[in-house]
Amino acid sequence: MTIPQGTTVPAVYSPDTALAFIHRQWGRLTGTEGISLAIAHPSTDEALGLMVLLYREEKGVVGIGYWVVPNARRQGFASAAAELLSRWALTEIGISRVEAHVQPDNDASKRTLIAAGFRHEGLLRSYLDYATHRSDALVFSRIQSDL
Ligand SMILES: CC(C)(COP(=O)(O)OP(=O)(O)OC[C@H]1O[C@@H](n2cnc3c(N)ncnc32)[C@H](O)[C@@H]1OP(=O)(O)O)[C@@H](O)C(=O)NCCC(=O)NCCS
Known part of the structure; x- marks a missing residue:
């Protein structure tokens, strides 16, 4: 599965679709969906990926989602950001x-x-419901007593 298949990241890049994507992320916070944040390099502040927390129906529960651009993978960015944001x-x-x-x-x-x-x-x-198929989903969670 590619990132555009499982997210609202545009499949075809253009300045307009990229800007619309960024505005959708800002809109999550001003609406009641949750929060969408960039993963930034700790030294250069370059944007490397995305982390979202989206409210689930049940009170006090959020779902976490993330991606990292291919050339920044396997350097610990996603795991560090998921730890920080969930904490x-x-x-x-x-x-x-x-x-x-x-x-x-x-x-x-x-x-x-x-x-x-x-x-x-x-x-x-x-x-999980994708355009072309369904998939099983493994469930992971972190709760306050895991900290
Ligand atoms: C999943 C993803 C966000 C991981 O980002 P990352 O910054 O490379 O992850 P980290 O560097 O923090 O690595 C975390 C762990 O995953 C392991 N890992 C990373 N890429 C891996 C790969 N391709 N295969 C196997 N293990 C991998 C790392 O070795 C590390 O494991 P360790 O702690 O046991 O050493 C990234 O691969 C990605 O964007 N994938 C496409 C989008 C996606 O699948 N998002 C999640 C949807 S649920």
Whole structure:
């Protein structure tokens, strides 16, 4: 699965679609969807990826999502950002549970969550809906007592 298939990242880049993407991210905060943040390089501040927290239906629960641009991968950025953002949610803004749904073959994402302090809970069968197919989802979570 590519990033545009599972997110609202434009599949075809143009300045207009890129700007519209950024405005959609800002809109998440001003609406009630959640928060969308850039992962920035700690020294250069260059944008390397994205982290979102989106409210689930159940009170106090958010879902976490993320991606990192290919040339910045395997340097610890996603796991550090997921650790930081989930810790902030659980300690500063009254969230009780941060959860993630991951395709079973996405080893990078599974290892990112484990490195960020999440626990694997189980499998939701035929849970994820993509344009061309459905997929099972592994469930991971981090709660306040995991900190
Ligand atoms: C998943 C993703 C965000 C990981 O980003 P990253 O910055 O490379 O991750 P990190 O460098 O923090 O690595 C975290 C762990 O994953 C492992 N990892 C990273 N890429 C991997 C890969 N391709 N295969 C296997 N393990 C991988 C790292 O070795 C590390 O494991 P460790 O802590 O046991 O050493 C990135 O691969 C990506 O953007 N993928 C496409 C989008 C996506 O799948 N998002 C998640 C949807 S649920």
